Amino acid sequence: xxxxxxxxxxxxxxxxxxxxxxxxxxxxxxxxxxxxxxxxxxxxxxxxxxxxxxxxxxxxxxxxxxxxxxxxxxxxxxxxxxxxxxxxxxxxxxxxxxxxxxxxxxxxxxxxxxxxxxxxxxxxxxxxxxxxxxxxxxxxxxxxxxxxxxxxxxxxxxxxxxxxxxxxxxxxxxxxxxxxxxxxxxxxxxxxxxxxxxxxxxxxxxxxxxxxxxxxxxxxxxxxxxxxxxxxxxxxxxxxxxxxxxxxxxxxxxxxxxxxxxxxxxxxxxxxxxxxxxxxxxx
Amino acid sequence: xxxxxxxxxxxxxxxxxxxxxxxxxxxxxxxxxxxxxxxxxxxxxxxxxxxxxxxxxxxxxxxxxxxxxxxxxxxxxxxxxxxxxxxxxxxxxxxxxxxxxxxxxxxxxxxxxxxxxxxxxxxxxxxxxxxxxxxxxxxxxxxxxxxxxxxxxxxxxxxxxxxxxxxxxxxxxxxxxxxxxxxxxxxxxxxxxxxxxxxxxxxxxxxxxxxxxxxxxxxxxxxxxxxxxxxxxxxxxxxxxxxxxxxxxxxxxxxxxxxxxxxxxxxxxxxxxxxx
Numbered sequence: 001x002x003x004x005x006x007x008x009x010x011x012x013x014x015x016x017x018x019x020x021x022x023x024x025x026x027x028x029x030x031x032x033x034x035x036x037x038x039x040x041x042x043x044x045x046x047x048x049x050x051x052x053x054x055x056x057x058x059x060x061x062x063x064x065x066x067x068x069x070x071x072x073x074x075x076x077x078x079x080x081x082x083x084x085x086x087x088x089x090x091x092x093x094x095x096x097x098x099x100x101x102x103x104x105x106x107x108x109x110x111x112x113x114x115x116x117x118x119x120x121x122x123x124x125x126x127x128x129x130x131x132x133x134x135x136x137x138x139x140x141x142x143x144x145x146x147x148x149x150x151x152x153x154x155x156x157x158x159x160x161x162x163x164x165x166x167x168x169x170x171x172x173x174x175x176x177x178x179x180x181x182x183x184x185x186x187x188x189x190x191x192x193x194x195x196x197x198x199x200x201x202x203x204x205x206x207x208x209x210x211x212x213x214x215x216x217x218x219x220x221x222x223x224x225x226x227x228x229x230x231x232x233x234x235x236x237x238x239x240x241x242x243x244x245x246x247x248x249x250x251x252x253x254x255x256x257x258x259x260x261x262x263x264x265x266x267x268x269x270x271x272x273x274x275x276x277x278x279x280x281x282x283x
Numbered sequence: 284x285x286x287x288x289x290x291x292x293x294x295x296x297x298x299x300x301x302x303x304x305x306x307x308x309x310x311x312x313x314x315x316x317x318x319x320x321x322x323x324x325x326x327x328x329x330x331x332x333x334x335x336x337x338x339x340x341x342x343x344x345x346x347x348x349x350x351x352x353x354x355x356x357x358x359x360x361x362x363x364x365x366x367x368x369x370x371x372x373x374x375x376x377x378x379x380x381x382x383x384x385x386x387x388x389x390x391x392x393x394x395x396x397x398x399x400x401x402x403x404x405x406x407x408x409x410x411x412x413x414x415x416x417x418x419x420x421x422x423x424x425x426x427x428x429x430x431x432x433x434x435x436x437x438x439x440x441x442x443x444x445x446x447x448x449x450x451x452x453x454x455x456x457x458x459x460x461x462x463x464x465x466x467x468x469x470x471x472x473x474x475x476x477x478x479x480x481x482x483x484x485x486x487x488x489x490x491x492x493x494x495x496x497x498x499x500x501x502x503x504x505x506x507x508x509x510x511x512x513x514x515x516x517x518x519x520x521x522x523x524x525x526x527x528x529x530x531x532x533x534x535x536x537x538x539x540x541x542x543x544x545x546x547x548x549x550x551x552x553x554x555x556x557x558x559x
Contacts, residue, residue: 041450042420093367145297148320174447175366177319177477179516204450246451249480249521256549262556271521275528282534282555 002166002198003030003053008062010048022048024222025062030200030215035192037209037230038202039245040219046202049219050168053200054087055080066166085114088164092171095151098143098158103134106143107157114162121161128157131195132187149180153187160191167191169201173208185212210234210248210269218245234269250274284346286310286438286471287331292340294330301326301494303340308487310438313465313472315482315502318491319516324475327491328441331473332361345438359388362432364445368424377419378403378412381431388435402430405464422453426460433464440465442474446481454481479506479518483543490515503541522548 010023022045030036040046051057052064055071064071069083091097100106107125112118129139132153138146143154152172159167169188173181189212191197203209209216209230216233218226220243226233234240237255240247247255250271254264262281268274285307293302301323308314316324329335331342333354342349344357365371374380381399390398403409406426416424425445432440442461446454458481465472474482482488488505490498492515498505506512506520509527513519519527522543530538536555542548 042422171448175320175444175477177516178479178518180320206451244450244452250525253521253525253545253549256545257553260549260553262553271524271528275525275532275534278552279529279532279534282552 002032002034002067004028004065005052006063006065008052008059008064010045010052010057011060014060022222023052023059026219026222026224027062028217028224028227030198030217032198033192033196034215035188035199035213036201036215036217037213038200038217038219039204039206039209041244043221044219045222046219047170048222050089050170050200050202053166053168054089055083056089084164085162086164087166087168088159088162089168090152090156090159090170090172092174094155094172095148097155098151101142102140103129103143103146103154104139106154107161110158111161124161124163125157128160129154131160131191132157133183149176149184152176152184156187164197166198166200169199171202171204173203173205188212206246206248206251207270210251218243230269234267237267286345288341288343289331290341292330292337292342294326294335294337296326299323299326299494301330302337304496306489306496308471308473310471311465311469312486313462313474313484314487314489315474315476315485316489316491317476317479317482317517322491323494324491325443326494328363328443328473328475331439332363332441333357359435360438361441362429362435362437362439363441363443364425364428364432366444366447368421368428368448371428372416372424374416376412377408377414377416377427380416380427381434384431384435398434398436399430402433403427405433405467406430406460420453421449422457425449425453425457429461429464433468436468437470439471439473442472442476444475444477447477454478479520483520483522490517502543506543507541521545 005026005028008023008026009021012020012022038046038049048057052059058071058075059073061073066083067086098106100109104122104125107129108121111124112121134153134157143151173184176184188199192199213230216226216228216230225243234251237247248269250268254268254274258264265277268277287308289304289306292304318324330337333349345360347353347357349357372380373383378399381402382395385395385398403412406429408423408426408430446457449457461472476482483502485502488502489496490505497515498508498511506523509519509523520543522545526537526540542551
């Protein structure tokens with residue numbers, strides 16, 4: 001069991017006229033080794049949810065179990081230090097968080113700060129840079145000379161250098177071009193498959209959910225409205241439209257044909273499957 | 284005379300070089316610029332808006348050369364919608380924000396109020412006039428940004444990845460809104476985007492790569508060149524991807540079909556199905 005939310009609520013500015021409940025009685029489990037997509041509209045509570053995963057926020061009610069650590073409203077911040085080694089969060093536009101003189105120093109910053117020696121931290125930084133596909137020759141360059149996609153990978157390597165088992169990715173693909181997106185997703189997939197990391201990705205893009213995730217968690221106005229496998233999640237287009245969550249492009253296309261009378265052998269979630277099923281029907 | 288005329292334009296910065304570019308863009312068109320990160324898309328937009336200065340060559344907008352002397356006059360005809368809706372708010376509430384662009388323009392208070400109301404009405408945000416920007420969704424914020432631009436009655440609107448932070452529904456709504464506003468107010472749109480499906484209805488598509496124009500034409504011409512697009516590291520529009528996959532699976536009948544529109548493609552497939 002990696003993460004479990006038990007009746008978690010979070011209220012911003014509680015007890016003031018501006019009080020706003022961002023999470024409302026959420027109970028959900030995220031299994032070890034899963035690749036989970038967190039979806040929902042602006043204001044659904046996604047950001048609040050992920051900030052609970054490394055102790056940036058504590059629940060105002062309920063409790064969260066992350067591996068051996070229990071977080072309750074009473075938990076002291078000091079007790080959460082260790083959590084930051086277990087859960088790494090790559091925030092939106094993470095390239096803006098780089099600040100060191102060289103790529104290597106930037107990646108090595110966190111482990112050095114958390115007690116590793118200079119040489120240990122650098123060794124770790126080199127390993128993680130390699131893992132995310134940053135060439136050795138870039139390590140002595142300034143991070144600010146790199147492309148946006150490369151800078152994002154440096155930020156990711158910096159998080160991996162903390163050696164977390166759980167990786168949280170907040171809209172990590174925004175602004176990347178198609179090649180950058182594919183490469184970045186391939187890296188996440190490798191971290192999941194080869195490094196056995198548990199991954200939670202916040203995204204708006206249902207094609208990415210269909211292509212990469214195995215589980216889906218959906219929030220709406222602070223409430224949990226779905227926590228299920230990807231196949232179950234996409235099995236009811238009507239429900240998805242009602243909640244304005246949308247479908248992968250290929251599925252959307254398939255639904256238009258369905259409305260004319262085409263029967264699908266399971267709604268196609270990507271263009272390969274769509275073409276395959278179409279050809280069997282049309283041949 | 285074209286609305287924007289670019290001649291022998293070059294711009295260099297570190298090891299990046301844009302141009303030499305020659306380009307003519309006509310009035311009332313929707314022009315999409317696509318290309319990989321670092322291909323020069325945003326640089327080109329900034330050069331047109333006079334935010335950066337070219338090393339050589341000329342740009343004229345509406346007959347005026349982009350230079351230090353004309354830059355303010357040119358900028359008053361161009362509105363830019365940026366990627367991040369949170370970075371473009373200056374007003375304390377929605378209507379103040381829309382009014383901001385009108386200040387210092389010798390416009391009477393009465394006219395200002397009229398334009399703010401009209402613009403908010405046009406983007407469907409009139410009921411939010413007194414709202415705080417921070418309480419709005421990403422799509423609503425982009426609408427307010429567009430209202431601010433409409434209020435100055437621009438001839439050109441540049442969308443610099445304006446939809447990339449929105450969810451799919453928000454993207455579609457925003458593009459539809461701008462298409463509708465374009466029909467109503469007759470401005471020219473220059474849209475920079477990574478979402479190729481957003482460009483299939485454009486009048487013209489320009490593909491940049493390493494600072495040079497590699498492909499240019501109407502979407503049907505450009506996107507039918509699937510191999511070249513993929514070589515340039517770009518996606519295919521969904522309908523082109525589907526045609527290609529159908530061919531790979533042994534159905535070649537639609538490979539050379541020109542449709543880029545999803546609805547048309549659905550109709551064609553349904554017809555094929557009914558003829559079986």
